[in-house]
Amino acid sequence: MKILRQFADQQGPALNQVADALEREDHALAERLAHTLNGVAGNIGARAVQSAAGVLERVIRDRSNADDVERARQQVEAVLGPLAAAIRDAVAMVESEGSAPVQPAAPASPAQSREAAAQLAALLSDSDPGAAEFVDANRAVLRLLFDAAGWSAFELLVQGYGFTDAEAQLDHAVEISARSR
């Protein structure tokens, strides 16, 4: 379910990005975006999207005329748009059915935050994808180290596997937190 939601979130906007890249005449980026869509669509079993994205990738690579490229792009859109919307609806329904009331977390201590930060730093240093789950599981103690905006940015980095930058932000947050004590 998580993977389907991510497909809808990440690949939904891909065609607009392709259009932007083509408008800037960045054919390499447009081709790579179509190539990525082709690959990930195949991996979740979205064969129609995969096939249409494969055609789009090829016409961009072959430097076909703009009309052919736009036609291929619209053919992808015709299958990707409804699929992404259907996935979002299905995910929303499942999540609303399965969501349990959130229990208020016990207040965290600075010592707990530091300990969690040290464990997370090790995961980030190893580029371990488990870092994202660790952040989910330890949100209450870790977010004490950041301000609201800093925490959102940090969470996004970890979820997006931007581990090098996340490691630097965590180090900085721990340092600031230690100084303010």
Next chain:
Amino acid sequence: MKDLSDNRVLIVDDAKLNIDILVQALRDEYKLSVALDGAAALCSIEKSTPDLVLLDIVMPGLNGYEVCRQLRAQESTRDLPVMFLSSLEDVKDKTQGFEVGGNDYLTKPFEVLEVKARVRSLLKAKAYTDAIREAMARDLKIAREIQMGILPADVAAVTRHSALEVHAIIEPAQKVGGDLYEVLRASDDRLVIALGDVSGKGIPAALFMAVAVTVLRTLARHLVDPAEILRRLNDELVEQNPRGMFVTMQCLVFDLTARQISFAGAGHHQLAIVSRGRSPRLACVSSGRPAGLMAFNPIERETLPLETGDTFVLFSDGVSEAMNVADDFYGEDRLMAVLTAEADGTVADIVKRVVADVHAFANGAKQSDDITVLAVRYAPTTG
């Protein structure tokens, strides 16, 4: 052998979703790391080398082919298994993947079960290779200990109260090497000192070296003429030498009663003599061929009187032919300069200084040959 679950797999893909799918597939069986582009992958590998890399090809910045090329160019990652996972389906793309050093190539979309089977297969192959390497390293370590045990264990004990001071250093280029030296007290007033270099390197050279030292030791106990020692050594080695190996050698016999030294060489380059009040000089041109090559070996002897303070420096071609990164040879001029500067030092100082100077000259260039240096000084006042 390492348990497969202790292996770490690095997943490299610019599409987070592809990474997510692979993480879901492999997380319960292996430790995982992830990277979103080629540069991040190389950075992660430099920090901690994984056991397998699953590598996308089309990525921003460094593409997968280039990442693989860079891994193959480095000693530490030359054999790191790489499986390409790409949407590029053309035969030429797959061929290029193998040409740059990939171990496997799987096209997207992939079946998770197939990915898991191939990952397991690559990791098992790596585990077998690692186990063989470890066993070989262990055997070589033991071989080295045995080989070093063949050389004189305590040169100072051999030469005590003999009016000779001796120091030697041997540094094999590989775990085991083919250089050798011997310091043997044949009687109260006769000492035999030799330094040799066996053809080739590694295990064959080490075994031949062991044979050569054993024969030399036996001969040196009974024969007073270094030329005769080398001739007989040649005959013994020729007798049973199916692989046609040979050893070059300088052999010195000190007669402390007569205060003279005799030397003879079998295909070995000259030794250096440092005498008080004189510049260091090369002496003892080898009159014979390397020992072991053919039956008749016309080795001649030279004899010189011994003067107090005379120091004889023997060395293998790992010294004179050591190379730096520009492929220049260390050469004998540099050796002579070190011996001039260190003439008043102890024999240990001289040997250590020569070896250090060779390393400084090489400046990180890979050592291709064993380095052996032995210095012996006639110092009757300390005897």
